Amino acid sequence: MNVLIIDDSEVARELMSHSLHQHGHRVVAMPSPIGVTRTIQREAIDVVVIDVNLPTINGDRLAMLFRKQNRMDRVGLVLVSGLDYKTLEKLGKDSEADAVVTKPEVTEKLPFAVMHAYNARR
Amino acid sequence: MTTVLIFEHRGLGTAMPAGQAVSASPQGQSGLDLVQLWPGQEADERHALLVRSAIGPVAISCSSPRLARVPHSELRTLTPLLRQSLSDMPYIVGATWVDETPLWLLDMSRFFGSEAARIADPMARPDDDGH
Numbered sequence: 001m002n003v004l005i006i007d008d009s010e011v012a013r014e015l016m017s018h019s020l021h022q023h024g025h026r027v028v029a030m031p032s033p034i035g036v037t038r039t040i041q042r043e044a045i046d047v048v049v050i051d052v053n054l055p056t057i058n059g060d061r062l063a064m065l066f067r068k069q070n071r072m073d074r075v076g077l078v079l080v081s082g083l084d085y086k087t088l089e090k091l092g093k094d095s096e097a098d099a100v101v102t103k104p105e106v107t108e109k110l111p112f113a114v115m116h117a118y119n120a121r122r
Numbered sequence: 123m124t125t126v127l128i129f130e131h132r133g134l135g136t137a138m139p140a141g142q143a144v145s146a147s148p149q150g151q152s153g154l155d156l157v158q159l160w161p162g163q164e165a166d167e168r169h170a171l172l173v174r175s176a177i178g179p180v181a182i183s184c185s186s187p188r189l190a191r192v193p194h195s196e197l198r199t200l201t202p203l204l205r206q207s208l209s210d211m212p213y214i215v216g217a218t219w220v221d222e223t224p225l226w227l228l229d230m231s232r233f234f235g236s237e238a239a240r241i242a243d244p245m246a247r248p249d250d251d252g253h
Contacts, residue, residue, distance in 0.1 A: 010139055011197065011215050011229040014124060018194045082205040103199040
C-alpha cells in the first residue's frame with residue numbers, strides 16, 4: 001500500500017514512517033501540504049495520514065477539502081494529533097476522515113488505522 | 123534504530139534528531155547569539171550547538187554533546203496532558219532514554235522562537251506579544 005504522511009514534525013514523520021515500513025507499506029512523507037494533490041496522483045497514494053496541527057492549515061480542514069474532491073474518493077484519510085482521543089474523534093467525524101490516531105499511539109495503532117482507511121474506500 | 127544528538131541544556135538532558143544539528147563549537151567562538159529553550163541555570167555549558175530550526179539556524183548553549191543510536195520503540199511522544207502543559211514549547215515532542223537516562227526529545231523543526239529566549243533578550247519588552 002502507498003501511504004502519504006503530512007506532518008511538520010520531523011520526529012513524528014520518522015516514527016510514523018518506521019512503523020508503516022515495518023508493516024510493508026511504501027511511505028512518502030511531506031512536511032507541509034504544498035503540492036499534495038500532485039504527489040497523491042504521481043505516487044498513486046492509497047491512504048493519506050494528516051497531522052491536525054499543521055502550521056499552514058489545520059489537518060482536519062485539509063481532510064475536508066480532500067473529501068470535496070471527487071477524484072479523492074478512493075483515497076483513505078487518517079487524522080493524527082497530540083489532542084485527546086475524544087476531541088480528535090470529533091474532528092475526524094466532522095472532516096469525514098476514515099480513522100484517527102493520537103500521537104502517543106501512532107507506533108502501535110497507525111498501521112491498523114491505515115488498513116482500516118484503505119478498506120473503507122474499497 | 124535512529125541516530126540522535128544528546129546533550130544537556132539548562133540542566134535538562136535532551137535529545138534531537140542528529141540530522142537537525144549542523145555543528146558544535148566552543149562557546150564564544152561561534153559568534154552567534156544563543157537561544158534559551160527553557161529557563162534554567164547555564165551551569166557548565168561550554169559548547170554552542172548550531173541547529174536547523176523552523177526560523178533558520180539557531181545556536182543553543184549545551185554541555186556534553188554526543189551522538190547515540192536509539193531504537194524507534196524508545197522514542198515516545200507526549201501524552202495529550204503533557205502536550206497541553208508544554209504548549210508554549212511545541213519543540214518538545216516527547217521523551218527517550220539513553221543508557222537508562224531519561225531525556226526530553228526535541229524537534230527543532232517546530233521551533234519558532236521561545237518564551238525563554240524572549241525573556242532572556244535584554245531588548246524584549248513586556249508588551250512584545252501584545253500584552
